[in-house]
Amino acid sequence: MTSKLTLHGVSKRYGPVTALHPTDLEVREGEFVTLLGPSGSGKSTLLKIIAGMELPTEGRIIINGRDATEMPVRERDLGMVFQNYALMPHLTVFDNVAFPLKIRKTATEEIRRKVHDALKTVQLEHLKDRKPQALSGGQQQRVSIARAIVYNPSLVLMDEPLGALDKKLREQLQFEIKELHDRLGITILYVTHDQQEAMSMSDRVALMNGGRIEQIGTPRQLYFTPETAFAADFLGSSNFIDATVTARTSERTVCRLSSGEEIAAPSREGFSEGQKVRLMVRPEHISLLGQAVSADRNVLKGVTTGTTFFGESAEIRARLAAGSEIAIRIPNDYSLPEAEPGAPLHLEWDVRQTHVFA
Ligand SMILES: Nc1ncnc2c1ncn2[C@@H]1O[C@H](COP(=O)(O)OP(=O)(O)OP(=O)(O)O)[C@@H](O)[C@H]1O
Ligand SMILES: [Mg+2]
Numbered sequence: 001m002t003s004k005l006t007l008h009g010v011s012k013r014y015g016p017v018t019a020l021h022p023t024d025l026e027v028r029e030g031e032f033v034t035l036l037g038p039s040g041s042g043k044s045t046l047l048k049i050i051a052g053m054e055l056p057t058e059g060r061i062i063i064n065g066r067d068a069t070e071m072p073v074r075e076r077d078l079g080m081v082f083q084n085y086a087l088m089p090h091l092t093v094f095d096n097v098a099f100p101l102k103i104r105k106t107a108t109e110e111i112r113r114k115v116h117d118a119l120k121t122v123q124l125e126h127l128k129d130r131k132p133q134a135l136s137g138g139q140q141q142r143v144s145i146a147r148a149i150v151y152n153p154s155l156v157l158m159d160e161p162l163g164a165l166d167k168k169l170r171e172q173l174q175f176e177i178k179e180l181h182d183r184l185g186i187t188i189l190y191v192t193h194d195q196q197e198a199m200s201m202s203d204r205v206a207l208m209n210g211g212r213i214e215q216i217g218t219p220r221q222l223y224f225t226p227e228t229a230f231a232a233d234f235l236g237s238s239n240f241i242d243a244t245v246t247a248r249t250s251e252r253t254v255c256r257l258s259s260g261e262e263i264a265a266p267s268r269e270g271f272s273e274g275q276k277v278r279l280m281v282r283p284e285h286i287s288l289l290g291q292a293v294s295a296d297r298n299v300l301k302g303v304t305t306g307t308t309f310f311g312e313s314a315e316i317r318a319r320l321a322a323g324s325e326i327a328i329r330i331p332n333d334y335s336l337p338e339a340e341p342g343a344p345l346h347l348e349w350d351v352r353q354t355h356v357f358a
Contacts (some may be wrong), residue, residue: 002029004187010059019045021211034190036198037208043191064154079148079156083163087132094128097146118146138169159191195235229357232280239326241279257322263298265354278357283329285353299348304339318345
């Protein structure tokens with residue numbers, strides 16, 4: 001598939017501050033790629049460099065096969081939607097959306113048709129004569145989206161476009177943006193610090209940490225095979241347990257807890273016997289129901305310390321014989337007994353759902 005955007009070793013320093021370490025990234029035609037990461041991890045810096053609002057300290061930016069590193073913003077063929085990318089208050093919705101076409105000297109009749117189509121796409125045709133201040137936050141962001149797609153750009157950049165909206169509206173617009181992407185086949189590079197937003201919308205997620213892309217992959221790859229403890233912790237919930245590697249085969253890494261209990265994990269490069277590691281298992285992968293004894297299951301003993309009821313699921317906290325506390329998420333099921341504090345627990349999970357980190 002053709003590449004819409006390629007970054008080669010793009011970095012950004014502000015005096016002594018390195019906002020972005022040399023970064024490579026490729027976004028393919030029609031892809032929805034999200035930069036996900038905590039505050040200050042370099043997401044907006046990367047987006048601003050691609051948009052042409054900042055120059056990179058090093059590296060090259062290729063958009064649609066052309067070197068765009070020093071190209072002015074207007075020539076980059078990009079649409080942009082930012083959290084506070086203000087609409088022009090004195091212009092109507094129609095004229096705001098028409099703006100990118102007017103500066104491109106598009107013919108009047110073509111402007112009318114394209115603006116109409118873009119407003120129809122975001123379901124705002126009926127409000128075309130209103131001024132932005134007479135619109136709700138969600139409607140204003142829809143106008144921003146219409147303006148970003150109206151001239152059919154190669155790539156649309158969105159930096160926390162839903163950040164200022166309440167949860168319900170956020171979810172609705174997430175759905176609308178995703179639907180727009182699928183229907184129009186546009187290529188989107190999206191920024192959020194919300195892991196659920198990233199996982200539910202994206203074809204691929206680039207997880208950023210400290211000015212670097214720490215891991216990039218499909219939401220499933222990041223969730224099921226996190227490569228670092230940071231990735232495991234940032235996406236989804238995770239339990240960490242300290243252990244020491246006692247044996248390694250080509251298939252398995254076996255680790256011992258301070259209680260003497262042993263836990264197996266799929267083998268990974270880079271671990272040696274005697275090494276201290278952190279094991280990780282997700283709360284929803286732990287079962288409290290004993291199954292037939294099998295080499296594919298890990299088993300630990302624990303004691304209940306508390307339960308929180310969430311409606312569709314419940315979280316049980318347990319203290320392990322090895323000392324640490326872990327959480328278990330179980331879907332609600334009337335047949336499960338209420339776990340009283342102090343009650344002994346049998347915890348088990350699939351060896352494949354065990355991760356080892358240095
Ligand atoms: N103009 C600047 N001068 C100095 N440092 C800057 C400048 N712009 C950004 N930084 C620093 O670069 C780092 C990355 O900032 P960036 O805005 O890219 O983070 P972010 O991932 O978008 O965070 P957020 O989720 O809070 O928006 C931060 O440590 C920030 O303080
Ligand atoms: Mg930002």
